[in-house]
Amino acid sequence: MSASIEIPCDITPHPVTGMYNGKFGVWLFLASEVMLFGALFSSYILLRVGAPEAGPLAWPDYRTNHLNVPLATVNTMVLILSSVTVVFAWYYLQLHKFAAARACLLATIGLALVFMVIKYFEYSHKFHDGLYPSTHNFYAVYFTLTGLHGLHVLGGIIVFAYLVGPGAAMWKYNPAKFTNRIECAGLYWHFVDLVWIFLFPSIYLL
Amino acid sequence: MSLKAFHIVFVITAAVFGLGLGAWAVREYRADGSTASLIIAIGAFAGTAILIPYGVWFLRKLRHVSYV
Numbered sequence: 001m002s003a004s005i006e007i008p009c010d011i012t013p014h015p016v017t018g019m020y021n022g023k024f025g026v027w028l029f030l031a032s033e034v035m036l037f038g039a040l041f042s043s044y045i046l047l048r049v050g051a052p053e054a055g056p057l058a059w060p061d062y063r064t065n066h067l068n069v070p071l072a073t074v075n076t077m078v079l080i081l082s083s084v085t086v087v088f089a090w091y092y093l094q095l096h097k098f099a100a101a102r103a104c105l106l107a108t109i110g111l112a113l114v115f116m117v118i119k120y121f122e123y124s125h126k127f128h129d130g131l132y133p134s135t136h137n138f139y140a141v142y143f144t145l146t147g148l149h150g151l152h153v154l155g156g157i158i159v160f161a162y163l164v165g166p167g168a169a170m171w172k173y174n175p176a177k178f179t180n181r182i183e184c185a186g187l188y189w190h191f192v193d194l195v196w197i198f199l200f201p202s203i204y205l206l
Numbered sequence: 207m208s209l210k211a212f213h214i215v216f217v218i219t220a221a222v223f224g225l226g227l228g229a230w231a232v233r234e235y236r237a238d239g240s241t242a243s244l245i246i247a248i249g250a251f252a253g254t255a256i257l258i259p260y261g262v263w264f265l266r267k268l269r270h271v272s273y274v
Contacts, residue, residue, distance in 0.1 A: 018274050019208075027207070070242050073227070077253060080220050087213045091268060166271075186209045189214050197223050206228050 011176045026184045030191050037195055040148070044141045044202065051137065060138050062205055066131060067142070068122055073205050075118050079193040082111035086160075086186045091181040098171055101182070105164045108189070112157045119150055142197055149199060152192045159185050211273040217261040224254035 008014075009021045017024045051059040062069065089104035126132075126139070133140040163178075163185060172179040228245035234240065 013274075023208075026250075070246060073246050073249065076223075076227075080253070080257075083213065083216055087264075089216070090209050094271070177262055183209045187212055190209070190212050194216055194219060197219055201223065201226065201230075205227070 011174075011180060020180055022180055022184050023187070030187065033191060033195075037145075037148075039143055040141075041198075041202070044145065047137050047141060051122075057137070060136070065138060066126065067080055067204050068125070068130060069204050071118055071122055072183075072200055076196065076200050077113050078115050078118070079196050082108045082115075083190055083193045086113065086189050090179065090182045090186050093171075093175070093182055096175070102164060102168070105182070108159050109125050109157055109160050109164065112160070114185055115153055116150065116157070119146070119153075145199055145203060149192070149195055152195070156189050156192055157183070159188070208254060208272055208274055210268050214261060214265065217257055217264070221254050221257040223230045223262070224250045228254065 007021075011020055013019050014021060014024065019027075048059050051057060060066075085104045086105040089101040089108065092098075092101035092104060092199040123143075126143075131139050163181060167181070168178070170181070228247050228250035231243045234243035235247060238251060
């Protein structure tokens with residue numbers, strides 16, 4: 001004899017929130033992420049505004065901070081493209097085109113890996129030049145914000161790898177729930193990309 | 207908010223960012239005449255020029271999908 005527990009509103013919208021529970025949970029999580037990145041951005045603004053005008057502690061601008069704007073621009077385009085591929089993975093699942101959705105998810109993983117490889121080269125160049133978080137407040141902010149963002153990208157890669165790999169088995173017995181999982185992962189991924197779109201001009205261009 | 211709605215917000219933000227990056231790169235190109243700045247400017251404006259019609263096309267393609 002087998003018993004199964006039915007979880008309410010894991011596919012259908014909850015009458016109070018208007019969305020299924022998983023999506024509501026992801027939005028709550030993203031709200032906490034906004035607070036996390038918001039606190040770090042606030043710290044960046046305060047450190048920058050409080051830095052002296054001249055001397056070794058002066059805040060470097062984009063001409064003197066040793067950051068590679070062309071590489072970061074390529075990374076921005078890579079992340080924007082990955083958002084397009086993930087939203088189409090979700091769209092194809094709604095059309096019951098699993099193979100196309102899987103291809104889109106693999107493309108998303110590939111683009112995320114390209115982002116990480118470029119980030120690796122950026123970091124290697126900084127370390128080679130002797131630039132560490134302890135070098136200056138600017139590099140502390142740079143490594144903290146981009147490092148935390150990179151960890152989020154890594155988290156996204158792990159989630160998408162699971163959904164393309166062992167997690168894809170759910171498509172066979174519960175396609176609606178699997179589609180919702182891709183939507184939740186896609187919401188997270190869009191947030192990560194959106195953070196980068198704010199982070200890039202703040203750190204690299206200003 | 208569904209992924210569709212969030213994607214629209216994302217595309218609009220990315221388009222605005224592209225315009226800003228393009229303007230920044232044009233200013234840099236005028237200041238120092240570097241080829242990298244010119245390439246970034248062209249790439250940013252081209253990206254924005256692609257994103258706007260893409261957003262309209264996306265809205266039409268997913269018109270049956272909920273915003274919630």
